[in-house]
Amino acid sequence: MTRPRYRLLPHTADLCVEVRGDDLPSLLAASAEALFSLLTDRRRVRPEERKVLPVPPAPPDEQLYLLLRQALLLVSSGRFLVRRAGATMESGAVTVTLAGEAADPSRHEVYREIKAVTRHALSVKRDGGGWTARFIVDV
């Protein structure tokens, strides 16, 4: 696994995450991985099953929000944990593929419950060196 492409920024009550990516698809994939890194040690998750999340064409910040909400439901409704994510883009629509497995209490410590991904201070920006996203999750 490559070095983390996200970091936590100060926030009093919740968790504020900043993610970097070379392009929009890799930013979205890295954001999904960051979300699951807040939940568990991803190195202990086996990439046994794949889930495909379609993200329709929309402004990039809206795409990030739509993706993270779907990804969070995988764990909150289906107890699915993610090891890694990949994304492709075609005509503005992004397809994110998540590889992981159902949480197994004997192998996975789930650190916390994330109530929701919020629109609060959510942003996606393109700069000289690539793309940066910021989002806050309610815990």
Add this chain to the structure above:
Amino acid sequence: MRFQDVSLRKISDSEWEIPQGAGMLVPGRIFASEAMMGDIVRDEALRQVINVAHLPGIRSFSIGMPDIHWGYGFPIGGVAAMEPDGGVVSPGGVGYDINCGVRLLRSGLRVESLRARLPELVAALFREVPSGVGSTGDVRVTGKELDKVLTEGSRWAASRGYATADDVEHTEDRGRFPAADPEAVSATARKRGEDQLGTLGSGNHFLEIDEVAEIYWPEAAEAYGLFPGQAVFFIHSGSRGLGYQVCDDSLDRMAEYMRTHRIVVPDRQLACAHILAPEGERYLAALAAAANYAFVNRQLLAHRVKEAVERALRMGPRDAGIRLVYDCGHNNAKFETHEVEGKLRRLLVHRKGATRAFPPGHPDLPAAYRAVGQPVFIPGDMGTGSYVLAGAEGAMRLSFGSTCHGAGRRMSRTQAMHSAKGRSVLADMERRGVLVACASKRTLAEEIPEAYKDVSAVVDVVVRAGIARKVARLKPVAVVKG
């Protein structure tokens, strides 16, 4: 006086006003001491008080309690009352954990008599009360039975033998928001709620055994059934995944409503709809259903606590004497009658991280508490202690019958983790005389006592402001966390 870019006018040692600036429909009112302002201005909370003051239909003030901190749209520790006609309801003014709240159970036992058996008792509570991420309850409700939970609240619990008539009487709104409509709750929210009834959750949710350490107002303590040295049980939980999903579902609909009805607010997190519009009514019906779920959740938790204590101590219900003092929510929006400019008005009061605190004589209080006012519970950090307060007259004049809800965080979770690094939080807590059982050491590190403001300072402000009165102080002796 200015704090960062917000101008503030000091009204008294415990009250500040943010003057009504451009776009604000009312001024802001903050309950805090000067010393506390140093912490409050470090995040976006005051800016959020100003943003809330822009919402259509807001009356009198956009209010911040002394435990105020940065939240989603509204600050946590925020209160706003809206006129139904032309006013809005905002899910950000309630929060994701709809009707999250606390309940206090008293017992006939003294902590001193429990000391020797405390480890055994804590182990039993940790084993028998489901806590932590992904935990499931042993009461699974689906289909029409879930509809009944969502519609009836605590009455459902009583009909299934999980609550007594006394429990229902001693729950805010008697454990039922009447506007609930299960049809307004999405299939996803229902699915998230099916197996979580009777679970504590994680994060800042907890189950505590406390000792009544000090009594400040004997008459009220007597009415609440509290005495020095007594063992009491404190539960903090909410509407679990069902409530989070209700909030999440409503945000999209409200964003769309705002676009079509051209409602402009300074922050898109303040998604809202007119209270009397179908979108507003639908959210309020779903909110009421989630609130009823939360009442049942805490009632089932209390039922498990009662059973676990009686079993662990090999006592009958009469000897253990566990009874509900009161259950109050601190993330709600509901219709109440308040006096505004000399006239009684029916308003929708949003309380996000704020507790209803009705004064003595209020007709909505249970008969046993009408002479002293509504019990209000203010949990502090897990090492220091908590307070039992009573609603006071000033709350009706100054804060739409509301007071604070807790100590409020002062450290981010990341800061708390760094601060806890290299030491055993469990051992630290044991040195303070608090036994801890927890599902996640990470949660424990995030919840270290120094991550929170001083609860005594928070309580002193609301007491000085006259919106609540001190009844008793509780000292933690054991904590179960998810």
